[in-house]
Amino acid sequence: MTPSIWQLTMLTAAMVLLGAGVMATLPSWGPMTRRRRLTSCLLYYAGGMGLAGVLLIHSRARWMLSGSWLPMEDNFDAIIWLSLLLLGFVAYVQHVRPIGGLEWFLIPLVLGLLGAAMIFGPARPHDYVRTTWSMVHRGASFLGAASFAVAATAGGMYLLAHFRLKRKRLPAHSPLASLERLENVCRHASILGFALLSVGLVSGVIRLLDRGGATSLGARWFYSPKIWLSVGVWVVFALLLHPPLLPRLRGPRAAMLSLLGFALMLALLLAMEFMPGGAR
């Protein structure tokens, strides 16, 4: 369903609030104080409420049009849900146990997703088969995607801090979180995302086998790019989670793997949108 002008206006306002929240934490304003941290968290929460409002209005409009209000039924809905998950993670972590610099990487990603929602949202939604396995498949895949986005963000921050430490260009009072913390976030997010992706893959395969060729992938689903990209993402994160077997695969190499996995996941999402024949 095409989002209305009010929804787009609210979405824009939410993006402005999130952008302001990030700006409030920039080191150019001086050392981070409790007041600035609180202000940025409030702005994130306000932006999140704006996004929640957009989802509510959108769901109501869909219900009135087609009688269905379930989440993730179209691009607009799905992308905003993904953004909200990431935003919730940032707001919660930065409020409870801040990770230095997390919002500088994750919030721009959220803003990018919201921009994509504005651009791709009005696109005609694909048919949606409402079965349990479909719900499990889509829910697990999106949650997994959110986790991988967090893992990739932590991985990117890790690489930045690592190279600056190696080249001795990091100031003594760096605003970025420590390498150990970033590695932990990356690993935990990867574990969660891997588990969710595994559930998403299995439920997707079960749905395919159950429906036979009666899905958007068609009878030759085995050769679909969506399947192979999903498996690729799964393999990358499987490697990431086995450092005891591959001890060299930790630290900056693990961070690079998380970025690779996220890149594959983005390719998967793009393939789902633009591949002819409906790659969903």
Added chain:
Amino acid sequence: MQRLMLIGLNHTSAPLAVRERLAFSAEARLEAIRSLQSRFPGTEIVLLSTCNRVEFYIARPLHGQPRREQIIEFLVDSRGLSSESFAPHLYHLANRQVVEHLFCVAASLDSMIVGESQILGQVRQAYEAAAQVGGPGALLHPLFQRAVAVGKQVLGQTPLGEGRLSVASVAVQYARGIFDSFEDKTILCIGAGKMAAVALRHFADLHPKRLLVANRDLCKAAALVEQCGGTALSLEQLDSCLAEADIVISSTGSPVPVIVAERFEQVARQRQYRPIFMIDIAMPRDIEPAVGDIQGVYLYNLDDLQQVVARTRSVRGEAVAGARALVMSQIEQFVQWNQTRQLGPMIEQLYQRCHDLAATEVRRLQGKLPHLQASEREQLDDLARRIVNKVLHHPVKTLRDAHDQQLQATPYLNALAHLFDLQSPRPSSLENPPSDQGKASDEAK
């Protein structure tokens, strides 16, 4: 007349790799002074060797030895280096420039970390060590005593010494950039000297799970452990300690690296490439630079940490300006005092020489004129005396005027000594230059 000379290199003129090859240990420093004195008798020498500089302070006769080339030759012989490897990094100062440089060094204005207090103790130590073997003399004694007094005055009475960041505190900040918590971390300290103790105390405040101190001498390691807690170990257990440690502080006096890349690669495999933060504050370095290229290793040496301190520390411009003004006024006082010290006795010598000559000639004349009366003899004596005084009046006045106007009287003194064959003044080596705080005599203790 003694002339001052300084030959050396520091952190601005030479990289760490050159400085560590020229660094002198305490024993080597004494040996170097003795060796130079035997090569160049009558020369005053003080050798200042720290992590950031190696400097020879020399007082030698005018047109005497040693010269710059001879010092280079000495370094080539004693350190076994080629002159091309360090000679381009040497600087050469003379006379007033030496006084200015030494006073700025003692006041930490020439340090990588402006305002650090360690250099003052190092200058004092270098002077006292040289004094043990008769290195300083009539000129270097008062010079170094005054330099220490100036350093104390600057660091104690100006804001320059306030809010200092230290190398150890910066190292802790970097450790926080790598590790999130320290309650489960192991810290290993290799060496049990003063610098190692300072760094270890900073890290002990993080309350790590375990503190290990490894040293060649177990007694020293045990003494350090008593202060900071932990376990004392011998260097034979170093590999097992490295496999366990998350943070390594190294500060031994070893002339060769204690941890080499080949050895640490095996340790890194045992550690499964867990991150490790290594701080090498030794001079020469204890940890081979190639160790820093191994996966998981974050290696920082003294230069790296000091540069960060110098970069991040906010040095207030007015504090430095104030310190420099104080140092400049002290330099002027010292130079004036030194000139006066030489001027008075030399003028006295000149008058004495001329009056003696005149008296000799008058006596010779009186011998040829036996019929002179007593009053006539007196008049002849008076005549000779007045002629000498009138002849010397203008040159001596010019000399005093140059001194009073704070011009360089030294060229005049040198010419005087040379033309009239006068000797350099030999004041007592314990004679102290004027001090407005009256504390200069205490600095030599």
